[in-house]
Every structure is written in C-alpha cells, then in structure tokens.
Amino acid sequence: MLLPNRRKLMQGSGALLAAAALPSRLRAAALPRVVVIGGGFAGATVAKYVRRWNPQIQVTLVEPNPAHVSCILSNLVMNGALTMSDITLRYDTLRTKYGVSIVADRAVAIDPVARQVRTQNGSRLPYDKLVLAPGIDFDAIPGLDSAVLPHAWQAGPQTLALKAQLAAVPAGGSFVLAIPPAPYRCPPGPYERACLVADYLKRNRRAGKVIVLDANNDVVAEPHTFHTAFQTTYAGIVEYHPATVVEAVDWSARRIHTNWGPIQADAANIIPRQRAGQLLAASGLLGSDPATRWAPVNPLSYESRLVPDVHVIGDSQGTGQPKSGHMANAQAKVCADALVRYFAGEAPDPAPVTASACYSPITARTASWLTVVFAYDPVSGTMKPVPNTLAEAPAPSSEHYEGMFGWAKNLFADSFS
Numbered sequence: 125m126l127l128p129n130r131r132k133l134m135q136g137s138g139a140l141l142a143a144a145a146l147p148s149r150l151r152a153a154a155l156p157r158v159v160v161i162g163g164g165f166a167g168a169t170v171a172k173y174v175r176r177w178n179p180q181i182q183v184t185l186v187e188p189n190p191a192h193v194s195c196i197l198s199n200l201v202m203n204g205a206l207t208m209s210d211i212t213l214r215y216d217t218l219r220t221k222y223g224v225s226i227v228a229d230r231a232v233a234i235d236p237v238a239r240q241v242r243t244q245n246g247s248r249l250p251y252d253k254l255v256l257a258p259g260i261d262f263d264a265i266p267g268l269d270s271a272v273l274p275h276a277w278q279a280g281p282q283t284l285a286l287k288a289q290l291a292a293v294p295a296g297g298s299f300v301l302a303i304p305p306a307p308y309r310c311p312p313g314p315y316e317r318a319c320l321v322a323d324y325l326k327r328n329r330r331a332g333k334v335i336v337l338d339a340n341n342d343v344v345a346e347p348h349t350f351h352t353a354f355q356t357t358y359a360g361i362v363e364y365h366p367a368t369v370v371e372a373v374d375w376s377a378r379r380i381h382t383n384w385g386p387i388q389a390d391a392a393n394i395i396p397r398q399r400a401g402q403l404l405a406a407s408g409l410l411g412s413d414p415a416t417r418w419a420p421v422n423p424l425s426y427e428s429r430l431v432p433d434v435h436v437i438g439d440s441q442g443t444g445q446p447k448s449g450h451m452a453n454a455q456a457k458v459c460a461d462a463l464v465r466y467f468a469g470e471a472p473d474p475a476p477v478t479a480s481a482c483y484s485p486i487t488a489r490t491a492s493w494l495t496v497v498f499a500y501d502p503v504s505g506t507m508k509p510v511p512n513t514l515a516e517a518p519a520p521s522s523e524h525y526e527g528m529f530g531w532a533k534n535l536f537a538d539s540f541s
C-alpha cells in the first residue's frame with residue numbers, strides 16, 4: 125500500500141500532543157475527537173491510521189451496517205466464483221486492535237457550528253474534526269426501481285439479486301447493461317461486468333446477447349482491453365453502443381427507453397448516474413450550485429473548501445482522482461496524516477502522492493489491470509496524474525487473475541485489519 129511521505133510519525137510518549145501549538149479551542153479539551161462517517165475503504169482506513177499514528181486521538185466510526193460488503197471482487201459473486209463471505213469485511217479489528225469506537229447508526233445531520241453529528245437513533249456526537257466517507261448516491265431514472273432491477277453498484281443484497289437475474293436469463297435472451305456518464309465509481313467496473321455476463325452466458329451455452337448502452341462516447345477505462353474483449357472473446361455476444369443514455373424504464377413491458385429509441389430486454393442492469401452521498405448536499409458541502417456532484421476539498425488534507433474542520437475522502441470527494449477503493453485507501457492515509465499533524469500543531473505534508481489500481485476479470489480465468497499515480501501540483505493546488513504512470517495490462521492473463529486476489533487481500537487487510 126502506498127503511504128504518504130510522513131516526516132514525523134508520532135511515537136510512544138513522544139506522541140503526546142504539542143498542546144501549546146494546538147488551536148486555542150482545543151487546549152482545554154481532554155483528548156481530540158475525530159468522528160468518521162461511513163465504514164467503507166475510505167472511512168475504515170482513516171479511522172485505523174489516525175489511531176495507529178496517534179493513539180491519543182479518540183476516533184468514533186459511524187456506520188449502520190455490521191460489516192462492509194466490498195464492491196471490489198463483487199462481480200465474482202455475481203458469476204458464482206466467490207461467495208458473499210469472501211467480500212464481507214468486519215469492523216472487529218478496528219475496535220479491538222486500534223481502539224476505534226464503532227457506533228452502529230446512520231448519520232442524519234451535521235451541525236458545523238456546534239461541531240456535532242446527529243444520528244438516526246438521536247445521538248449527538250461531538251467532534252473536533254469530522255471525516256465524511258459515505259460513498260455515492262444515485263440519480264433517479266423514471267420507472268427504474270432498484271428493488272426490481274438492482275444496480276448492484278453498492279455491494280450487499282443487490283449483488284445476490286443481480287446474480288439471480290443473470291441465472292434466470294433465458295436461452296437466446298438479451299441482457300442490457302447501461303453505463304452512466306463519467307465520473308462514476310470504478311471506471312473499468314461496468315465493462316468488466318459486461319465481460320463476465322457474456323462469459324457466463326457463453327459458458328452456460330445460453331446463446332444470449334449482452335447489449336451495452338454506454339452514456340459515454342467511448343469506453344472510459346482500458347479501451348484497448350475492453351474493445352478487444354467485446355470484438356474477439358465475445359464476438360457475436362456483446363453489442364457495444366456508445367453515447368446511449370437510458371432516459372426511462374418500463375419494466376412491466378421489458379422496455380428500456382434511450383436517446384436513440386426503445387430497446388427490449390429479458391434482463392437488465394442499469395447503473396444510474398452518481399453523486400456524493402446525500403448527507404453532503406444536505407450539509408452544504410457541495411455548495412449552492414445543484415450541478416455540483418462531488419465535494420470540493422483541499423487535497424493536502426481533504427478538508428472541505430466550504431465547511432471548516434469537515435474532511436471528505438473516498439468516492440464523495442471531487443478532486444478528479446478516480447473513484448476506486450485503492451484510491452479511497454490512499455486518500456484516507458493522506459487525510460489521517462494531516463489530522464495527526466493538525467493536532468500536533470503542524471501543517472499537512474505539502475507533497476502528497478496517491479495511487480489507484482483496478483483489476484478486472486475478463487473471463488472466468490483471466491483478468492486485466494489498470495494503474496495510475498497522482499501527485500500534488502502546488503501551482504494549480506490540485507492532484508495531477510504523474511506522467512507515464514497510467515498503465516494497463518498488455519493483455520488479460522491467468523497470472524493477472526491470480527494477482528488480483530493477492531492485491532485485494534492486501535487492500536482489504538490494510539483498510540480493515
């Protein structure tokens with residue numbers, strides 16, 4: 125895992141706060157309090173690393189689910205290669221090894237003046253620093269009900285519902301997969317899913333079709349890999365339609381309305397357009413322009429540019445870095461480092477570096493990968509891709525398929541244990 129370049133790790137009794145350097149409102153407080161909302165890759169990692177780097181800081185993680193179900197590898201539950209338990213990550217180690225307090229509740233409001241988080245069960249959690257990591261929310265599509273047609277772009281019960289739909293595709297039937305406009309969670313993910321649906325139909329001799337409706341003008345990530353897969357491995361099975369937007373769904377008639385006209389389908393996976401988790405808009409973290417979908421933050425610390433002492437990491441932030449679990453983990457470490465320095469009266473690391481990797485199974489035995497490194501550009505104040513670091517596997521292979529599990533195991537462990 126990529127670690128931020130920390131100049132000083134606080135150690136042992138030397139980790140005691142540099143009280144004289146603290147902001148005046150914190151000097152009287154017993155111990156600094158960090159509240160984290162959301163226990164996905166971003167939230168779990170920041171909670172763990174703040175505690176690991178300075179156990180003097182109290183960290184409370186607010187998350188309604190008893191465990192996190194990873195989107196990463198979830199397409200392999202859809203095709204039967206893995207089970208839900210393989211992608212279910214528990215919070216026990218965060219609590220027992222790192223001393224993170226876990227509050228099993230949903231945050232419903234933030235009061236940035238009183239510095240409190242209100243939860244669904246009525247608790248009020250005070251904070252000195254708040255980290256928001258609630259992931260994504262979805263735009264509504266007229267007629268689309270995710271209880272009937274699961275997007276499965278958040279893993280959990282919808283993953284199994286999608287698996288059941290795939291298993292029920294009739295012989296010669298059509299499976300429509302709709303991709304939203306970028307930016308969305310996991311740039312290669314929908315194309316990977318299209319490949320695995322096609323692979324499933326091929327292996328089970330269903331002679332079906334996978335119709336990919338892409339709202340983007342071309343494949344968003346790994347175009348060489350996915351165009352090659354669609355045109356060769358899945359020739360005659362995958363039909364790819366760029367610049368095709370789903371406008372409405374009439375599932376009682378099995379009809380999907382697009383900007384080009386209606387399409388009939390036997391099964392469908394429509395992934396809606398995405399934006400930051402709902403709590404962000406409600407808390408003023410997206411500003412007053414309703415077109416803003418992701419939270420503007422300072423990438424040195426991930427502090428909101430709009431609400432002081434509130435930091436936003438993972439898929440909800442709007443720095444232009446890819447929305448991936450690997451990237452969420454990297455941003456969480458930059459943020460944890462900045463929080464530890466803040467409570468020690470220090471400025472954030474002026475030169476953070478982050479990275480992302482996505483592995484994509486292309487068949488039941490082969491996978492591809494995509495990586496990129498980002499570095500802080502002090503002139504623009506933004507994170508920019510480091511030249512020549514954007515790379516994709518030259519071709520899918522069984523070695524990459526095996527490598528995918530080692531990579532995921534490391535990421536899961538670094539975030540949750």
Ligand SMILES: Cc1cc2nc3c(=O)[nH]c(=O)nc-3n(C[C@H](O)[C@H](O)[C@H](O)COP(=O)(O)OP(=O)(O)OC[C@H]3O[C@@H](n4cnc5c(N)ncnc54)[C@H](O)[C@@H]3O)c2cc1C
Nearest residue numbers: 162164165166195231258259310438439447448449450483
């Ligand atoms: C099919 C698929 C494949 C993928 N493959 C890869 C891959 O190969 N590599 C990779 O790096 N990434 C991959 N990703 C992307 C990755 O899953 C996401 O980028 C990552 O999960 C983002 O982490 P996050 O912590 O921001 O959000 P999430 O993982 O969504 O976590 C958000 C958490 O916040 C909680 N929450 C939400 N609202 C509240 C609230 N109000 N109060 C309290 N808690 C709340 C939720 O319950 C959830 O646990 C894939 C995604 C998909 C869909």
